[in-house]
Amino acid sequence: MGVGGQQTEAAVVFSWEEVQKHCSRNDRWLVISRKVYNITQWAKRHPGGSHVIGHYAGEDATEAFTAFHPDQTFVQKFLKPLLIGELAATEPSQEGNKNAAIIQDFETLRTQVEKEGLFKAKPLFFCLHLSHILLLEALAWMMVWYWGTSWTLTLLCAVMLATSQAQAGWLQHDFGHLSVFKKSKWNHLVHKFVIGHLKGAAASWWNHLHYNHHAKPNVLSKDPDVNMSGIFVLGSVQPVEASSWKKICFKYFEKFVAAHKLSNTCPTITSTSTSFYDLAWYLSFYIRYFSCYVPLYGFFGSVALNLFVRFLESHWFVWVTQMNHLPMNIDHDKNRDWITMQLQATSNIEKSFFNDWFSGHLNFQIEHHLFPRMPRHNYHLVAPRVRALCDKHGISYQMKTLWQGMTDVVSSLKTSGDLWLDAYLHK
Structure with a gap:
């Protein structure tokens, strides 16, 4: 054979x-x-x-x-x-697979949107996005350099830097998905600049985790975002299984945030050996940062400021990324077709100017997962057609308000904790 x-x-x-x-x-x-x-x-x-x-x-x-x-x-x-x-x-x-009709309709839709140019990026959009990131960073430093390092100004500086970091996170996501330039090598290069020099993290680390997530979202043992049973349990399947292992379940959301915050702030520890090229990029972030802030706050003050900025940014990151996934189906691999698997693992948040900016357009998580290479400014254009396809085939297409998305995170974690405790006590 x-x-x-x-x-x-x-x-x-x-x-x-x-x-x-x-x-x-x-x-x-x-x-x-x-x-x-x-x-x-x-x-x-x-x-x-x-x-x-x-x-x-x-x-x-x-x-x-x-x-x-x-x-x-x-x-x-x-x-x-x-x-x-x-x-x-x-x-x-x-x-x-019994969804041949869905697969065929989805392939037709993808062919249509490609012909319509919805996979082509608008350079001005990404230039403006990068500009507002750089402007926030410059204004934050100039403010404390000119007016001093009082507690009020330091807090405002930290908020501005955290906003810049969060927005840089959405921008590196665009380049990481090869959705800006036609040539992959240019996407890779600018990705290293944004995630490395602007954020102080490693591109290879992000690529490894994020592409695994997209390949099998919310699939236990395959999606690193939910494969954390050694720390806490998620969904309705994992808590029951974990109870037999007699492992601890973190029932409270604060512990969930802390765990994700740690993973979000320590990429440099986990990925140093993977690429000296990445190492050079993210070391340039720290060289630039400490060169700017050590003269103003001293070394330890600068470290404290950076940790506080990471603390603020990581909470922003967790809420945005998890409100679309955590309340959804989390289970073992069922070998579903692409569109069904992505829709069962994702939900959308209503479109508004603030929601789009706040989430980096990841409020359109469904469209992003179905078309990961599509520039994010086009998600809202394809969304009605995706919803129509779902309605045609009777597939759930979940749209929530921003508040509902956040409260669903808390309620889903409480449900997982209750399931674990009930299964553990009745073994």
Whole structure:
């Protein structure tokens, strides 16, 4: 049948039963557009990391492949040596999937929005966004440099810096998803500048975690955003399972924030060894920061100011990112089709000028997950069509107010804690 990643004749065909056998760490096959590929060795060299491609071992990866790769012609040269055959003509495109009509309609929609230019970025939008980030940083420093470092001015400076940091977080997200420039290398370069020099974090660290999240959102053991059972439990499935392990469940939201704040403020510790290039970029942030603020606050005062800014920013980050995901379905992998999986893991927050700015347009989380390479200023244009598609097929499309989204975070955490406690006491 052809193994070891060697290309075979097109006549070699496989059943889904055969493909699904190859889903272990040392033996991985996947399907793209009905072609079967052996990615066992390639996964180790995959630019997006071995985990993100390994999540689709034994499965159909067509939609994920299309969503993540802007230049599919270029990627084909890497796929060609891995081709070992194709699905038999009698086999469905996705094993066990009963949503063929939804998949077809979604592919039609994606083709239409691409032809309409909704995957093309507006340079002025991103230039203005970057400008307001730089302006906030400059004004924050000039204020305390000119008027002094009183408690009131220091607090205002911290708020301005936290706002700048949060907005830079949304901007690096754009470049990380390759949604600004046509060429990936320019997106990667500016991504390193924004996340490294403006935020003091590592691009490779972010890419590794975030692309795993997008590949299998809210899927236990695959999405790093919910794979935290060693610290606390989420959803309705994990609490019951964790109760049998007799692990501690953090019932209160403050502990949830603290855990996420830690992960948000310590990327430099976890990713130093991955790339000296990233290291140089985020060290430039600290060189610039301390050069500006040590003369005003001293070394320890500057460290305290930076920690307070991170404290404010991390809470902003947690609320925005979790209100779209945490109250949604969190479960083990069910090998669902792309659109169903993304919709069950995401919800939207109502559009307004403030909501768009406050969340970096991630209030349109549904559209972002379905079209991760689409520039965020176009989410609102495709949203009505996505909703119409969902209505046509009877799929839930959740839209909330900003307040409801935040309160749902707290209520979902309380529910998870109650489920854990009930399961633990009745074992």
